[in-house]
Amino acid sequence: MIEIDGVIKRYGANTVLDGVDLRIAPGEVVSILGASGSGKSTLIRCINGLERTDGGAIVVDGHRIDDPKGLQRARRCCGTVFQSFNLYPHLTALQNITLAPTEVLKTPRRQADDEARALLAAVGLEERAGAYPAQLSGGQRQRVGICRALAMKPRYLLLDEVTSALDPEMTADVLAILARLAADGTTMLFVTHEIDFARQISSRIVFLDQGRLLADLPTSEFFAPDGGLAQPRIAQFLSKMKK
């Protein structure tokens, strides 16, 4: 369980997260929607401890992330996939995937390699194991990014606008993989602008607006005329995104 209680994050005078409460239980797929600057990515960065919160608490499987030991354990539970891939440019696709397992989990090299190859095969990249990120297309890089997160066998997958840097065709490739993961029961917190896809795979939709949580509803309710759409801000956002 990821428990987010009244989290506040400020940059100077600018309040980016203004008392966000959210619970993510194992097996759920929760999509976070909202306009640019609404605090979606910051929320992810707070959960994996890249940003210090200015108030409230985040607890991942009982580990408080404001405590160094707790943060270390919480990070073992969460895998992150980044918007701009953030692959290590000096390592091959395979090495990108095995770095954390061998260094952090102390998985034997052989076993880590085998697991990484299996992950790459699952996303159709078994042939590209020895390629460096610069030799991969954007979609391929992001698939490696997903494998890298999965290699740590995380309980929760944090996805931060993972298709924003991709063209529609590559986006479709990556989304197909995420849909499969969702169907397999992977717990995901999915920050996205892909509304139709979010509607397809999510069990719940969360809507952030200027750092506040405007809605946290089961997917069908969120898109129902008397549910999320009844809120003018959400209706406005969705109609804009449709165009």
Next chain:
Amino acid sequence: MHDTGFTHHDLVLLLQGLGVSVGLFAATTIIGLALGTGWALLRYYRVPLLAPAVAFLAELLKNSPVLVQLFLVFFGLPVLLETDLTPVEAALITLSGNTAAFVYVIAVSAIESVGREQLETARVFGLGRWQTLRRVVAPQAAAFGVGPLTGLLVNQLQVTSLISVIGVVDLTKAGAILNVRTLAPFVVWTVVGLLYYLVARLIAWSCSRLETRLRAHSQWKGL
């Protein structure tokens, strides 16, 4: 009237001088690389007191003539410490410090060239400081730094010629001795210059091979 003809002993003298120059260059490069990189790490980890201290020291060493530093170490240090210092020891200390100061600058910018997102990614995946340094920062910084380092090392080889003034019989000093005896400056200094040139080319060639290896990841091999 003394004999001004070249003998095969002259060649031995030149090669001995070359050996001293290359040996000092190699030793001071190794020490300078270790020191300069260490100083850069003090800065990277923002170690209190030590980080600003090495920054100040590097500034001093970079912004004063090596010859002045050499005189200070050779003539000044023994007075201050009340010990004797051989010319070779003085040369080792001075050139190592000077190389370290410039390596420090290169290492600092090389480390800073590694993107913030790389460090964040390593942190998110649970890598510790040392693991991040060793597996993520160092390889990328090395690939970035080896180019400027090549230029520095080629220059530092030429700088070793300054140690001849305190009596170290390096290649330049050997040339000066031969010059006085043979009275054939054009031949002697051409040969000496060529020997420096060949060693410099060797350094540049080795560095460029190293660079190709370190930058394997950014070489375009096509899809």
